[in-house]
Amino acid sequence: MGLQxxxxxxxADKSLLVMAHVVCGYPSFxxxxxxxxxxxxAGVDLVELQFPxxxxxxxxxxxxxxxEMSLQNGTxxxxxxxxxxxxxxxxPFKVLMMGYYNTxxxxxxxxxxxxxxxxxGVGYILPDLPIEEAGSLHALSAExxxxxIILMTPTNSDERLAQxxxxxxxxxxxxxxxxxxxxxxQMGDDVAALVARCRAHTxxxxxxxxxxxxxxxxxxxxxxADMAIVGxxxxxxxxxxxxxxxxxxxxxxxxx
Amino acid sequence: MxxxxxxxxxxxxxGQYGGVFLPEILQATVNELLECFRQCxxxxxxxxxxxxxxxxxxxxxxxxxxxxxxxxxxxGAQIYVKREDLNHTGSHKINNVIGQGLLCxxxxxxxxxxxxxAGQHGFATATMxxxxxxxxxxxxxxxxxxxxxxxxxxxxxxGAQVVAVQDGQKxxxxxxxxxxxxxVTNMADTHYVLGTACGPHPFPEMVSWxxxxxxxxxxxxxxxQTGRLPDRIYACVGGGSNAMGIFQGFFDDDxxxxxxxxxxxxxxxxxxxxxxxxxDASVGIAxxxxxxxxxxxxxxxxxxxxxxxxxxxIGINPILAYLWEQDKVRFLAATDDEVRExxxxxxxxxxxxxxxxxxxxxxxxxxxxxxxxxDEIILINQSGRADKDIFTVAEALDDNxxxxxxxxxxxxxxxxxx
Numbered sequence: 001m002g003l004q005x006x007x008x009x010x011x012a013d014k015s016l017l018v019m020a021h022v023v024c025g026y027p028s029f030x031x032x033x034x035x036x037x038x039x040x041x042a043g044v045d046l047v048e049l050q051f052p053x054x055x056x057x058x059x060x061x062x063x064x065x066x067x068e069m070s071l072q073n074g075t076x077x078x079x080x081x082x083x084x085x086x087x088x089x090x091x092p093f094k095v096l097m098m099g100y101y102n103t104x105x106x107x108x109x110x111x112x113x114x115x116x117x118x119x120x121g122v123g124y125i126l127p128d129l130p131i132e133e134a135g136s137l138h139a140l141s142a143e144x145x146x147x148x149i150i151l152m153t154p155t156n157s158d159e160r161l162a163q164x165x166x167x168x169x170x171x172x173x174x175x176x177x178x179x180x181x182x183x184x185x186q187m188g189d190d191v192a193a194l195v196a197r198c199r200a201h202t203x204x205x206x207x208x209x210x211x212x213x214x215x216x217x218x219x220x221x222x223x224x225a226d227m228a229i230v231g232x233x234x235x236x237x238x239x240x241x242x243x244x245x246x247x248x249x250x251x252x253x254x255x256x
Numbered sequence: 257m258x259x260x261x262x263x264x265x266x267x268x269x270x271g272q273y274g275g276v277f278l279p280e281i282l283q284a285t286v287n288e289l290l291e292c293f294r295q296c297x298x299x300x301x302x303x304x305x306x307x308x309x310x311x312x313x314x315x316x317x318x319x320x321x322x323x324x325x326x327x328x329x330x331x332g333a334q335i336y337v338k339r340e341d342l343n344h345t346g347s348h349k350i351n352n353v354i355g356q357g358l359l360c361x362x363x364x365x366x367x368x369x370x371x372x373x374a375g376q377h378g379f380a381t382a383t384m385x386x387x388x389x390x391x392x393x394x395x396x397x398x399x400x401x402x403x404x405x406x407x408x409x410x411x412x413x414x415g416a417q418v419v420a421v422q423d424g425q426k427x428x429x430x431x432x433x434x435x436x437x438x439x440v441t442n443m444a445d446t447h448y449v450l451g452t453a454c455g456p457h458p459f460p461e462m463v464s465w466x467x468x469x470x471x472x473x474x475x476x477x478x479x480x481q482t483g484r485l486p487d488r489i490y491a492c493v494g495g496g497s498n499a500m501g502i503f504q505g506f507f508d509d510d511x512x513x514x515x516x517x518x519x520x521x522x523x524x525x526x527x528x529x530x531x532x533x534x535x536d537a538s539v540g541i542a543x544x545x546x547x548x549x550x551x552x553x554x555x556x557x558x559x560x561x562x563x564x565x566x567x568x569x570i571g572i573n574p575i576l577a578y579l580w581e582q583d584k585v586r587f588l589a590a591t592d593d594e595v596r597e598x599x600x601x602x603x604x605x606x607x608x609x610x611x612x613x614x615x616x617x618x619x620x621x622x623x624x625x626x627x628x629x630x631d632e633i634i635l636i637n638q639s640g641r642a643d644k645d646i647f648t649v650a651e652a653l654d655d656n657x658x659x660x661x662x663x664x665x666x667x668x669x670x671x672x673x674x
Contacts, residue, residue: 052556053555053556054424054542054551054556054557055424055429055433055542055543055557056433057279057432057433057436057437057543057544058279058440060437061423064423064424064433065423068423068424071556076554077554077555100541100542101277101541102540102541102542102551102555103554103555105540105541105555106538106540106551106553106554106555107555127279127280128277128278128279128541128544129277130276130277130278130280130283132276133275133276133277150280151279151280151281152280153279153280153281153283154281155281155282155283155284155285155443156280156283156284157284160283160284164280175280175281178281178440178441178442178443178444179437179440179441180437180440180441
């Protein structure tokens with residue numbers, strides 16, 4: 001089943017899905033597994049596993065540090081794929097690779113996609129790979145049944161949104177505001193207008209991310225978007241209060 | 257040779273190097289920049305305004321100096337130097353910065369941001385921002401802030417805000433990442449004045465264009481002063497902007513072009529920043545473009561080292577990577593030790609004080625000049641001067657009298673506080 005069908009099926013029972021995020025190897029793979037356990041209990045629908053990179057220029061401070069610490073711990077691409085295989089074997093949610101294009105480039109596009117497929121991943125998010133540079137990767141992905149997740153942003157023109165929509169598969173990641181991950185987004189008319197603009201260009205499900213941090217954000221997104229994307233806020237909860245606080249965070253978040 | 261007509265249909269590519277690898281949120285901003293740059297490049301009044309400003313504000317054209325004593329001492333080729341060190345703020349960096357400042361005005365943006373390693377580019381950007389009335393934020397790795405206080409002092413006094421970046425290795429590449437993060441947030445009113453000919457298209461082309469004033473002048477001056485073109489040109493290469501600047505004047509001539517990288521502790525030491533001269537770098541994508549990077553097999557960047565902070569960078573200008581591959585530019589590396597010796601020799605024989613970055617080019621010219629004929633000519637691009645970097649140079653030369661002076665000064669400040 002493709003990612004789009006999976007999301008549509010899950011949406012039959014839920015008004016708003018949740019995608020969560022984990023930086024592989026930070027603070028450790030054991031901790032990652034504990035975090036994912038909590039996410040699964042909360043009914044998270046999709047998870048991005050971020051492969052750490054030394055120059056994470058699209059990430060905010062918390063993830064930058066997480067990338068750095070993970071690499072200091074010695075995390076390799078191989079470790080990340082092995083971890084992904086363990087995760088997809090254990091949990092019901094679907095898994096995406098998130099990272100930067102150099103990780104893919106160094107491994108080789110085909111090798112990367114084959115390993116992603118073998119590890120049970122369904123697609124990938126590469127924020128520094130524009131569609132102009134993604135031709136060969138997207139073509140290979142289509143052959144292998146893997147889905148590139150495309151970002152639509154508030155600065156895109158309608159013409160550009162149409163180009164992005166043509167390349168998008170699975171769902172569209174709507175970036176709620178300018179900036180990097182991690183700071184608070186004021187949910188309001190701007191976000192609603194952006195989602196509506198994106199909706200005009202694609203029939204794919206829309207996930208909204210960047211700055212989603214609590215239940216009021218979720219309530220706002222319900223009816224506008226298909227999925228809320230939660231990253232930094234969850235990591236912050238884990239860093240502040242470990243498993244207990246993360247469990248609390250997700251149960252608050254998904255409480256209808 | 258026209259590198260910038262992109263006749264292969266791949267805009268922004270030089271062979272397989274270059275391109276644009278940025279988050280989607282910047283797509284419109286980079287397009288707007290590219291469009292504005294294309295207009296400026298095709299508008300002769302823009303270049304005329306630039307040249308006039310460089311004359312009135314920065315002292316262009318910079319002269320060419322014959323180093324008769326050094327040439328005689330080495331007993332080989334005649335060595336000439338293009339004096340970019342005589343620019344306002346002490347290096348070629350001002351060429352790019354003034355150019356981008358004029359472009360920023362056309363873009364209608366009120367704020368500039370920049371990264372800086374040694375502080376030269378930050379210093380030049382702060383100068384331009386003060387002159388053009390722009391708000392200015394400079395990102396600088398915390399390690400560099402600690403070792404380059406004089407440049408930070410000048411930037412702050414010119415009204416710039418200097419942000420010490422605490423991520424990663426806390427040096428130049430981390431400052432670039434942080435500047436990018438500012439740009440993805442504030443692009444509506446902010447122009448990113450990238451300091452070297454790296455990063456996403458159109459920066460390599462744009463920075464090279466502003467720096468081409470160096471090569472244009474140098475070619476005419478060499479013909480006027482020596483009656484012919486040089487046989488070899490040496491330029492240091494960090495990101496590659498001063499080398500691109502001078503080399504461009506001679507692409508269609510029979511002149512050997514030599515890029516001099518930071519050899520640090522030498523080949524095989526891993527403590528260096530030589531991307532092409534040594535065998536440690538490989539092709540990758542980072543910081544918005546594709547080129548040779550010093551990285552591991554996982555694609556994560558390595559720590560780099562140089563005696564000269566301005567050369568201490570993981571990647572190289574994509575145009576130079578391409579020209580190297582085509583055998584049009586030869587690459588060498590000078591070690592920290594060779595640089596120290598070359599600096600001492602240049603100061604004593606000529607009374608010139610090249611920046612530590614620049615001295616990498618001097619070191620390689622000094623090494624090769626003796627095996628050349630007395631009627632042959634070397635031209636070195638003296639991209640910057642070191643007299644204002646006295647703290648760094650005194651430390652590099654391990655000068656005990658200077659250290660004593662600093663101790664006395666520190667004790668005096670301590671006493672005043674009590």
